[in-house]
Amino acid sequence: ALSDCDGFRADAVKHVSAEASRSFCSAIHEYADSIGKENFFITGEITDSSIAPAYIDIFQGNLDAVLGIIAYPNLLGGVVKGLLPPGEFFQLYDEHTFIGSVRQQGRYIVSVLDDHDMSSRSYKERFAAHGAPPVVYLQTAHVVGVQLTTPGMPSIYYGTEQALDGAEDYHDYGCEPKRFAEDRYVREAMFGGEFGAFGTRGCHFFNPDHPTYLRIAAIARLRNGSDGVGRTLRRGRLFPRETAFAGYPFAIPPAGELMAWSMTHYQTEVVMVLNTHGAADRGADVTVDAVKHPAGSMLSILYQSDWRDDELRQPPGDRTVRVTQQPDGRTTVRVDLPPAGMMILG
Known part of the structure; x- marks a missing residue:
């Protein structure tokens, strides 16, 4: 109270x-x-x-x-960094299994990436540890973006929106020869405490203009909306989407390529595309629902990671992508993204 x-x-x-x-x-x-x-x-x-x-x-x-907080954090982080194939993450939502059907309902599982214990990892470190700007800012924003656009209740650990990089690597074994109280390195002070983020003390790190914060906020606004897009992201079902690139046939892609999935709810489909490569551009034709999006129709770009700051705060409403039909009858959209980039269509 x-x-x-x-x-x-x-x-x-x-x-x-x-x-x-x-x-x-x-x-x-x-x-x-x-x-x-x-x-x-x-x-x-x-x-x-x-x-x-x-x-x-x-x-x-x-x-x-x-x-x-066991399988989910490591699968999520590994896929977004291009270390694991997207199919391993999508298996969490396989409705042919009891576990997958529970996850698809969305309301019984809190999705966790980082937390104060990091009990899913033998080594205490945040997702952003060892990353280099600006890619780490995008990867950190978009790993949360996956949480916000898949079934479950996303838990965002404080400091993730500022890409805090706490890890045991900060430990000075010259001062403390033994591994001790390693949790402290993922519990940094963000508002000016003695044990601050990035190896500092007395510094304030909450910045609403931070690149990671702006992108998480933009995606969260979509999820929180009262329109069909918001309802779909909160209550929809996840469908992995096959992609085709560089002459390869349509399939769930390997690690380091564009991964795509959609959330569907009643007559609405929202499509997410993420570049899991942190150093190279990636492009692909992405499968969409042919009934909801027939050939010749247009999908609106609801989020694009390389928008300017003012566009992230107030998205332009006139950006679209045309739906085309492939020889096998499926409908697709063409998406090209920079390293660690993300796009949401609806």
């Missing part, structure tokens, strides 16, 4: 019984409801590698959702 928060993360709920979790969460839900917060959200830290038992834990423990 004092903080007016709208949800809790029940940290390490895995260490308590289902009965204890259910009792605690029920009491919190009831109190929140009594002060007008009918949809108070409680997510639990369940670190089982399988979503199936975690899904059961949701109901046994009276949780609203669980955190996707």
Whole structure:
């Protein structure tokens, strides 16, 4: 009541019984409801590698959702950096599996990239660690962009929007010979504390004009919209989209190429295309829904990563891409992107 928060993360709920979790969460839900917060959200830290038992834990423990902090962060980060093929990430949403069907529903899994523990990694480091500007700014914005445009409830760890690069590499073994309290390196002070980001102290790093912040904000505005695009990004189903490039046949591409997927909801399709190569331009013909987008129709460009800052804040409404038909009957759009670039069409 004092903080007016709208949800809790029940940290390490895995260490308590289902009965204890259910009792605690029920009491919190009831109190929140009594002060007008009918949809108070409680997510639990369940670190089982399988979503199936975690899904059961949701109901046994009276949780609203669980955190996707085991397989998801490393698959997501690896694909966006071009280290893993997109197909491995898309398998998370395969509706032919129980796990995939749960993920496709979107409301039971909190998608996590970085957090204060980095429990999915043996080495403590943020996604942006070891990256070099300006590509790291784009990759960091667009890894969150994937979270915002796929099923699930995106959790954005503080400082990600500023591309903070905390990692154990900052540890000085000359001062502390042993590996100790390594979590501190991913818990940097962003507002002027003694243990600051980028190896500093007393510096303030929150910048709403930061390239990463501007791009995350632009994509988040699309997701938060009350129109069909916003509803589709929040509630739609994910479909991987095949691409064709350099004379190769249509397929889900390998690592380091353009990856594409769409979110569909009722009669709306929103198409996302991401260049997973951090050093080279990439282009491809991207498959779209032939019923929703027949040959000759136009798709509007809703987001383009190389827009100017003012365009990111207020997107131009006159940018379009023409839909064409391929010999096999499918309809496609041609997309060319700079290193780590992203485009959203709808």
